[in-house]
Amino acid sequence: MSNTIHPGAIVSSEARLGQGNEIGPFVVIHDDVVLGDNNVLHSGVVLHGGTRLGNDNRLHEHAVIGGLPQDLGFDPATASYVEIGDDNVLREAVIIHRASQAGAVTRVGDHNYLMNGAHLGHDCVLGNNVIIAPYAALGGFVSVADRAFISGGVMVHQFVRIGRLAMIGGNSKITQDALPYMITDGMPGRVRGLNVVGLKRAGFKAEDLRSLKQAYQLLFRSGTGLDEAVAQLQDLSPAPAAELAGFIADSQRGFHRVRE
Numbered sequence: 001m002s003n004t005i006h007p008g009a010i011v012s013s014e015a016r017l018g019q020g021n022e023i024g025p026f027v028v029i030h031d032d033v034v035l036g037d038n039n040v041l042h043s044g045v046v047l048h049g050g051t052r053l054g055n056d057n058r059l060h061e062h063a064v065i066g067g068l069p070q071d072l073g074f075d076p077a078t079a080s081y082v083e084i085g086d087d088n089v090l091r092e093a094v095i096i097h098r099a100s101q102a103g104a105v106t107r108v109g110d111h112n113y114l115m116n117g118a119h120l121g122h123d124c125v126l127g128n129n130v131i132i133a134p135y136a137a138l139g140g141f142v143s144v145a146d147r148a149f150i151s152g153g154v155m156v157h158q159f160v161r162i163g164r165l166a167m168i169g170g171n172s173k174i175t176q177d178a179l180p181y182m183i184t185d186g187m188p189g190r191v192r193g194l195n196v197v198g199l200k201r202a203g204f205k206a207e208d209l210r211s212l213k214q215a216y217q218l219l220f221r222s223g224t225g226l227d228e229a230v231a232q233l234q235d236l237s238p239a240p241a242a243e244l245a246g247f248i249a250d251s252q253r254g255f256h257r258v259r260e
Contacts, residue, residue, distance in 0.1 A: 015047075018055070033066075036086075050079065050098045054086040054110075063090045069100040069122030071140065078102050085110040085128075092116040099123045100140065109146075121158070133170070145180065147202055149195075163247050165202055167195040177255040180247055181212050181240060189256040191220065208240055215241045220258045 003017055008025035011017070015029045018037040023029070027041045032049035039057045047053070048066035059065070066082045068074060080099035087110055090096075094114045099106050100122040108120070109128040119137040120126070127146035132138075136150045139158035144150070148162045151170040162168065163180025173187040181199060183192040194212055204212075214236060218229050226248075233245035248255060 030066075048098070050081040052081060052083045054084060054088075056086050057084060057088045058090070059094075060089075060091045060116075062092055063094045065090075065094075065096050066098045067095065069097045069140070071100045071122060074100050074122075080122075081105045082108075084108040088112045088114070090114045091118075094118050094120075096120040096124075097122045115152075127164075147198070148178075149198060159253060161247075161251070161253075164243070165195055165198050167198055174256070176253045177247070177251045179255055180244055182216075184256050190259045191257055204240070208238055211236050211238055211241045212244070215244055 003021040005023045006025040009027040011029045014031035015033040017035045020038040022040045024043045028046045030049045036055040044062040046064045051066035108126045112130045115134045117135040118132045121140040123141045125143045132150045133152035136154040138156045144162040145164035149167045153171040157175040161177045167183045169185025178184040
């Protein structure tokens with residue numbers, strides 16, 4: 001099955017294309033781009049060198065992938081990459097920059113949905129089934145775990161981590177790690193409670209929710225010191241409470257908490 005390429009598209013002879021791709025008018029595909037199979041690139045999409053696209057992705061009008069990182073110290077001759085997995089939807093004007101270090105990768109997993117105007121800075125890593133709403137922006141080196149939901153207009157500081165199944169409220173300012181399973185909202189961000197709706201949709205059982213409610217009380221309502229609280233979290237079952245403890249223990253920037 002061959003590719004369908006509009007006569008108004010510009011596709012480098014140095015790009016490598018799989019099969020079954022639909023490439024619309026005014027699409028530009030530069031040298032050193034690798035395209036898998038069955039992708040749809042709508043009008044005006046630009047794939048810069050170093051972009052690697054998997055299979056069955058949908059890129060809407062004027063998405064720009066693999067542009068130079070917004071790093072004043074970056075040498076444009078540096079070879080770095082963007083890798084995007086399978087079954088992702090990138091809506092209008094999504095921008096994803098390639099990594100800032102030689103051989104490094106800005107990475108997007110599978111089944112993610114990035115709404116119009118979303119921006120991923122250099123060296124970001126997205127897991128799977130992440131949703132990013134319109135005009136949210138991630139600074140460099142941000143990592144977002146599976147099934148996180150980042151609402152519209154959110155600004156995320158560089159080097160921040162967004163935990164699994166975290167929900168970030170609209171227009172929030174995120175300067176520290178956002179805990180998994182929690183709703184973080186506000187300027188500055190504050191934990192507002194468990195992401196109960198998201199957890200239920202993800203198939204979490206009643207015992208999981210009970211354990212996470214215990215964890216929330218222990219962290220934010222018990223008056224227990226952080227080190228002791230993390231130690232007690234590790235003893236809670238089932239696994240999500242221990243995962244929360246591990247996330248906190250690995251934090252380099254600290255994490256958003258409830259309002260004092």
